[in-house]
Amino acid sequence: xxxxxxxxxxxxxxxxxxxxxxxxxxxxxLENWFEVIPAAFAAEPPLKEVKFYRKxxxxxxxxxICPKECKIADSERGYCGNKENRKGTYYTLVxxxxxxxxxxxxxxxxxxxxxxxxxxxxxxxxxxxxxCKFCQNWxxxxxxxxxxxxxxxxxxxxxxxxxxxxSPTIAYTYSEPVVFYEYMYDTARLGRYQGIGSVMISxxxxxxxxxxxLCKYLTAVKIDLKAFTERFYRETCSGELKPVLDTLEKLKKxxxxxxxxxxxxxxxxxxxxxxxxxxxxxxxxxxxDVPVHFTRFHPMYKIKNLPxxxxxxxxxxxxxAQELGLHYVYIGNVPGHEGENTYCPNCxxxxxxxxxxLIIENRLKAGKCSFCNYPIPGVWEMPPALQVKKL
Amino acid sequence: MSLPLLxxxxxxxxxxxxxxxxxxxxSGDRAQVVILQQQGxxxxxxxxxxLIKKLLNQGVCxxxxxxxxxxxxxxxxxxxxxxxxxxNCLGGKxxxxxxxxxxxxxxxLRIAGVPGSNIIIWDRLTNExxxxxxxxxxxGEGVRCFGTDSNYEQEVEEVGSxxxxxxxxxxxxxxxxxxxxxxxxxxxxxxxxSLKNFYGAIHNPNKYHDNxxxxxxxxxxxxxxxxxKLRLIICDGLKGMYNGGPGFKxxxxxxxxxxxxxxxxxxLDRIGCEIIEEKRKEKGLPSLKEVGREPxxxxxxFKKGLGIGDMKKIEVIRS
Numbered sequence: 001x002x003x004x005x006x007x008x009x010x011x012x013x014x015x016x017x018x019x020x021x022x023x024x025x026x027x028x029x030l031e032n033w034f035e036v037i038p039a040a041f042a043a044e045p046p047l048k049e050v051k052f053y054r055k056x057x058x059x060x061x062x063x064x065i066c067p068k069e070c071k072i073a074d075s076e077r078g079y080c081g082n083k084e085n086r087k088g089t090y091y092t093l094v095x096x097x098x099x100x101x102x103x104x105x106x107x108x109x110x111x112x113x114x115x116x117x118x119x120x121x122x123x124x125x126x127x128x129x130x131x132c133k134f135c136q137n138w139x140x141x142x143x144x145x146x147x148x149x150x151x152x153x154x155x156x157x158x159x160x161x162x163x164x165x166x167s168p169t170i171a172y173t174y175s176e177p178v179v180f181y182e183y184m185y186d187t188a189r190l191g192r193y194q195g196i197g198s199v200m201i202s203x204x205x206x207x208x209x210x211x212x213x214l215c216k217y218l219t220a221v222k223i224d225l226k227a228f229t230e231r232f233y234r235e236t237c238s239g240e241l242k243p244v245l246d247t248l249e250k251l252k253k254x255x256x257x258x259x260x261x262x263x264x265x266x267x268x269x270x271x272x273x274x275x276x277x278x279x280x281x282x283x284x285x286x287x288x289d290v291p292v293h294f295t296r297f298h299p300m301y302k303i304k305n306l307p308x309x310x311x312x313x314x315x316x317x318x319x320x321a322q323e324l325g326l327h328y329v330y331i332g333n334v335p336g337h338e339g340e341n342t343y344c345p346n347c348x349x350x351x352x353x354x355x356x357x358l359i360i361e362n363r364l365k366a367g368k369c370s371f372c373n374y375p376i377p378g379v380w381e382m383p384p385a386l387q388v389k390k391l
Numbered sequence: 392m393s394l395p396l397l398x399x400x401x402x403x404x405x406x407x408x409x410x411x412x413x414x415x416x417x418s419g420d421r422a423q424v425v426i427l428q429q430q431g432x433x434x435x436x437x438x439x440x441x442l443i444k445k446l447l448n449q450g451v452c453x454x455x456x457x458x459x460x461x462x463x464x465x466x467x468x469x470x471x472x473x474x475x476x477x478x479n480c481l482g483g484k485x486x487x488x489x490x491x492x493x494x495x496x497x498x499x500l501r502i503a504g505v506p507g508s509n510i511i512i513w514d515r516l517t518n519e520x521x522x523x524x525x526x527x528x529x530x531g532e533g534v535r536c537f538g539t540d541s542n543y544e545q546e547v548e549e550v551g552s553x554x555x556x557x558x559x560x561x562x563x564x565x566x567x568x569x570x571x572x573x574x575x576x577x578x579x580x581x582x583x584x585s586l587k588n589f590y591g592a593i594h595n596p597n598k599y600h601d602n603x604x605x606x607x608x609x610x611x612x613x614x615x616x617x618x619x620k621l622r623l624i625i626c627d628g629l630k631g632m633y634n635g636g637p638g639f640k641x642x643x644x645x646x647x648x649x650x651x652x653x654x655x656x657x658x659l660d661r662i663g664c665e666i667i668e669e670k671r672k673e674k675g676l677p678s679l680k681e682v683g684r685e686p687x688x689x690x691x692x693f694k695k696g697l698g699i700g701d702m703k704k705i706e707v708i709r710s
Binding site for chain 1: 481482483516540541543547549554577578579594595597598600635636637638639640
């Protein structure tokens with residue numbers, strides 16, 4: 001196989017890779033930075049009203065953040081579990097309540113065409129608007145705020161931490177940022193005025209209005225395209241495919257940089273037909289330049305009876321997508337695989353070599369292939385900070 | 392203000408036995424539901440403690456077939472049991488399981504010889520218990536009282552459509568359960584009675600709201616942790632809600648002035664639902680089915696064999 005990772009290269013890179021995995025595999029323990037108190041015992045944090053919802057009769061409300069459009073009675077919560085209707089006003093219970101804070105390589109998100117080799121200060125709160133049976137972070141995503149250790153980190157503190165740690169970007173990740181929208185929005189907005197970018201690592205299950213509003217302050221988005229059938233979304237994720245496809249098309253229309261991740265789960269979403277249809281849709285509706293990452297599943301949460309995805313299944317998916325004309329198709333969660341590298345679609349030479357989350361070699365110059373000068377799409381420099389408009 | 396639970400929980404084995412009651416023996420394919428009402432048992436927000444004890448003991452006698460409360464409680468519980476009393480405090484002071492009723496239950500357990508330290512009053516959150524007036528007691532002498540908070544099992548238990556981490560109070564501490572829901576309407580499931588009350592025993596109830604919470608409620612109740620430990624259900628109907636639940640709405644509530652007791656959760660829910668529907672009709676409201684909130688979970692629970700759902704086979708005793 002061309003350019004396959006050699007034993008010599010592996011031995012050379014392994015110590016670096018091991019270090020990266022050691023520091024990146026778990027969330028930073030919050031007690032290193034803050035006094036951590038289980039939320040159930042802590043004084044209730046200041047409440048923040050949800051940005052998108054409408055009031056119904058008899059103190060009921062309808063959430064307007066995600067396509068679930070939960071209708072919620074007084075004293076109840078939505079599907080995400082982290083917003084509560086209190087006497088007809090809908091509040092987020094996780095504003096500034098981070099349950100994970102970690103400085104990650106941007107490649108871990110994964111975003112491969114976004115400031116390679118830099119870090120992203122990554123934050124999360126409890127809650128999710130899906131329930132994927134293979135959820136990799138279910139201990140925070142599938143729990144309610146009072147069941148998870150968390151601490152108060154305001155948007156101002158998040159931006160300052162990113163600056164202090166030399167991270168050009170803040171990532172909203174691990175759980176589902178759509179359900180901590182207000183916290184993400186305020187942090188991203190603040191960051192953009194101070195030259196710090198923001199990336200949303202999301203399932204893409206968000207309504208159009210909040211998405212458009214949010215994208216004013218984001219610098220990139222990663223969307224998990226869980227599968228290409230409504231059945232998989234319904235049965236395995238408790239969600240829907242169509243709104244996620246709508247989000248992807250909207251992102252293209254907005255013009256923000258985005259990448260797609262497809263976690264391949266053996267027997268559930270790995271058929272040649274499904275991969276082919278998905279790749280064709282991406283090419284037709286989004287174009288050839290959107291990076292697609294086929295990543296390896298590991299047994300987790302409610303799917304423990306399936307084996308990790310065989311590497312050749314990922315290779316087959318990659319081959320299908322490449323043959324259909326997609327330019328940047330990657331393999332994820334297989335450290336050292338050649339599918340982690342970026343190749344120039346024009347001269348076919350490797351322009352970024354990666355191992356795990358590490359950049360081993362970067363042959364891009366000002367966003368172009370240094371061999372043939374072909375432009376490689378992505379965010380290679382941080383956009384300038386937003387300027388406060390003077391009256 | 393918190394009630395002084397510990398002082399209240401002194402054993403009161405010398406209490407006079409209530410009057411003998413008519414005994415009806417339960418049989419395998421039939422169920423009993425006892426409805427006990429007494430005007431004046433709830434005056435404003437004040438519960439007549441003596442009256443509630445009397446009604447409770449009458450009810451327990453009915454459901455066990457014992458003529459004396461001491462025999463009834465002893466038939467249900469032994470001194471070796473660790474009894475979890477699952478209350479419902481989501482609705483705050485307006486519509487939650489009354490501490491006075493729970494105290495009367497504790498007294499009954501003490502008559503059965505259950506040590507105070509073997510009794511745990513619990514719900515999902517400690518602060519919700521406190522807000523209703525329960526005095527928290529994590530590990531001191533006497534009856535314990537606390538919420539699950541973040542203490543859920545680390546592994547997911549799957550049963551039918553439900554996959555959840557159970558409260559460790561339920562999974563690790565209790566050997567027997569008394570379920571003490573309130574009589575109320577629910578915006579999603581139609582009613583929140585005994586079956587729905589165990590949504591407060593799992594970490595992710597918000598994931599099971601679709602389709603009027605059906606079949607999720609029934610599936611949850613079919614888990615052995617609940618099904619095998621449940622001994623008695625005492626529904627607090629001192630105040631009820633016929634509309635606007637689960638949060639408290641004064642305009643959707645009424646003083647039912649009673650309690651509903653059974654050993655069969657499906658039967659109790661069937662009858663409790665009838666009571667709420669009757670009240671809705673009296674108030675000129677459409678039925679729960681007509682407003683898209685039919686409590687389908689009761690029928691599903693019946694079909695799953697969790698109890699008797701056929702009204703012809705439910706013996707209703709009113710007192």
